[in-house]
Amino acid sequence: MKAVIQRVTKASVTVGNDVISSIGRGVCVLVGVSKDDTEEDMDFIIRKILKLRLFPSESRPWxxxxxxxxLEVLSVSQFTLYGILKGNKLDFHNAMAPEAASIFYSNFLEKLKSNYKSDKVQDGKFAAYMMSFEQLKAQLHSDIQGVNRYNPENVNDLAACVQAMAAENKYDKDIVLTVLKLYQLNPDRYDETTVRLVLLKTLMVLPSSDFALAKCLIDTNKLGSPELRRLVKGTYKPSTNATEPFKLPQEIPKMIRSITGFEEAVKTYACRVINVTFQNIEKSLLSRLLGGADDKEVATYAKRFGWEAKEGGNVFFVANHDATIRTRNIDEKIQFSHVGDILRSINVPLQLA
Structure with missing residues (x-):
């Protein structure tokens, strides 16, 4: 970790036109988190923030x-502390990936407050100044065209795009597959956090084949998380009871926490499957298949997909699939000489009545 500690008479953080935090006399700390940081690094920085002698006494200036x-502490996350110059371009691959950094920084703040006084510690807003997905995408457009598409210098920009994609519930197939291909070509640039986001984003666009394509570009030997390995290798097994909802292991909810709209996307896909497999479905079963949805949520999805409530709302009519099955009479004509050739080839004697 890196920290720039500045003593202040007052300080504040403004996002847009809103002041989101402020302090009086104390220190303003810019905190950078690297990809290799540990709890020990966190403890060291916290000790320095709280114990560093920066203020005068009656006899000494420091x-x-x-x-x-x-006094008070204003902490502001600053990933640019780990930026390096590569030619005329900034590179931030030494900084911790945004998703992991968000968790690490949150833990840092909690520990800082517990080691001092909670009301004396104020915070900025993590990633408040990151560009939007559309801005990042527009900036990348020219960089991933033609022969420059697989330039390893694009990895960090593509990873930032994936992060923004997850936060803003956006999706771009070209970007997610390009970043995986770059990891394949440049193993030293591999980042599991970005790979996890890509896999979860491709799951959100089922029934498209993007998830299968993404898996083909991933070296499963580099997956550190057991749960992520199982997800990629498809070893999650649903219940043997077809009416039971798919239950994910405990780590998965943590993985999807930063993916805006993930739960909604999965439920929408489940409803599409129900649409083509059920004629009538009990409300209790529908609730279970939607992950324990309450009556209001069940009614919302039923209305969205045009399912009609029956039997006092305990059953929903989905569709009359019998009406979509059409019988056909098919007449085929075959020459007797062709049949004779077939019978002769298998040595079956003909008996004529």
Missing amino acids: DKSVSELD
Whole structure:
């Protein structure tokens, strides 16, 4: 970790036109998190923030710390502290990936507050100044065209696009497959957090084949998370009871926490499957298949897909699939000489009545 500690008489963080946090006398700290940071690094930085002698006493100019004077701390995440120059382009591959950094930074704040005083520690807004997905996509458009498509220098920009995609519930097949191909061509640039986001985003666009395509581009030997390995290898087994909902292991909800719209996308896909497999479905079963949805949510999905409530709302009429089955009479004519050739080839004697 890196921290730039500045003593202040007052400080504030403004996002847009809104002041989201402010302090009086104390320190403003810019905190950068690297991909290799551990709990020990976190503890070291917290000790320095609280114990560093930055303030004067009656006898010395640098004698007192924040904690000794009961002053305030304003902490602001700053991934650019780990930026390096490659030619004329900034590279941030030494910084922790955004999703993991968000969790790490949140833990850092909690520990900072618990080691000091919660009301004395204020925070900025994590990733408040990141560009939107559309802005990142527009910026990348020219960089991933033609022979420059698989330039390894594009990896970080593509990873940022994937992160924004997950946060804003957007999707671009070209971007997700390009970043996986770059990881395949440049194993040293591989980032599991981005791979996880890509896989989960491709699951959100089922029944398209994007998830299968993504799996083909991933080296499963590089997957560190057991749950992610099982997800890629397709070893999650649904219940033997076809009416039971698919239950994910405990780690999966943590994985999808940062994916905006994931649950909605999965439920929508489930409803599409129900649409083509059920004629009538009990409300209790529909609720289970939608992950334990309450009556209001069940009614919302039923209305969205045009399912009609019956029997006092306990059953929904989905569709009359019998009406979509059409019988046909097919007449085929075959020459007797052709049949004779076939029978002779299998040595079956003909008996004529």
